[in-house]
Amino acid sequence: MKQKIKRLSAFQIADITLVTILSVLILAPVLNIFSSSFASTRALAEGNFIFFPKEVTLDNYSAVFHDSTIWHAYFISVSKTILGVITHVFFCSMVAFGLSKRDLRFRNVYTVMGVITLFFSGGMIPTYLLMKKLGLLNNFLVYILPQLFSYYDVVILMNFFRQIPGSLEESASIDGAGVWRVFLQIAMPLSKPALATIALFNGVYQWNDFMTAKLYMTDTTLYPVQMKLYEIIVQQQAASMNTIGNVALQTTSKGIQLATIVVTTVPILIIYPLLQKHFVSGMMLGAVKE
Known part of the structure; x- marks a missing residue:
């Protein structure tokens, strides 16, 4: 029996073509940045390559990690990202779990306040004056406390909590489970896709955020890696040599910037695939009502 060959419809061909074009448009700049970060000063100045520079060097990355405090800045970024994600997800989950109950007193008032x-x-x-009044200037908690609440994330979590059958909570209550136990042992485990989605969104924000440090931090020991790399770029722009043909070629500010982009992006690229399964489930679950 001859194997039937499935013919693609015109729509499928157009869809595949469009996705391929968009993929190339997205991946090409990323690959260009990655390859350019390894290019020498001369190659960057000439700029006659797209993906394969003529001269490859690690000087750009060496300049980025030359400052011994960069590892401390990495520790600050990792700490604030992990702690910020945990506290943000837990706090938003508590609020969303309460607001998902229709018998909650003043529920409409809380909803209006959240929408505002x-x-x-x-x-x-x-906001700056408030942070100063609360004593959060040059305080590590300024990375955590202002990011505890997001009503947008609360709305997402509310939709998940509403899908939990009420009979499940009633049976747990009959067995003696209190509100906290229902929340921690029933609602939270059943909402892992939503929690992973919120964690991913907030984690990316926490990792990439440097404006908080720029506005509220003057203590350099509390700088995250993004702010530290920003300092390196500024210092390099002031001290770099942009001429070609010197005996000792130094890295240009452009090379430093490209290297910093790669350095700050790699952790997200590593974490994203680990959460992708839950992320897709979290985005799709609740989108279709049966």
Whole structure:
């Protein structure tokens, strides 16, 4: 029996073509940045390559990690990201679990207050004055406390908690489980896809955030790696040699910038595949109502 060959429809061919073009448009700049980060000063100055520089060097990365405090900055970034994600997910989960109960008193009032935060903020100067009043300037907690709550994440988690059958919670209550036990041992485990999605979003924000340090930090020992690398770029721009043909070629500020992009992106690229399974489930679950 001849094997039937499935013919692609015109829509499928157009869809595959469009996805391929978009993939190339996305991957090409990423590969260009990665390869350019290994290019020498002369190769970057000439700029006559896309993916394969004529001269390959590690001087750009050596300049990035030359500062001995860079590893301390990495520790600060990892610490604030891990602690920030855990506290953010837990706090938003508590609020979402409470708001998911229709018999909660003043539930509509809390909902309106949450929606207001989606459209309005206090502004940069009032927020700075608030951080100063709370004693959070040059304080590690400034990375954690202001990021505890996000009503957008609360709404996502509320939709998941509402899908938990009420009979399951009732049976747990009959067996003597209190609210905290139902929340920690039933609601949280059943909402792993949503929690992973929120953790990924918040983790990316925490890792890439340097404005918090720029606004509220003057103590360099509390700088995250993004702020530290920003300092390196500024210092390199002031001290680098941009001319070609010197006996001792130094790395250009462009090479430093490309290396910093790669250094700050690699941790996210490593973590994302680990959470991708839950992330996809979290985005799809609840999108279709049977």
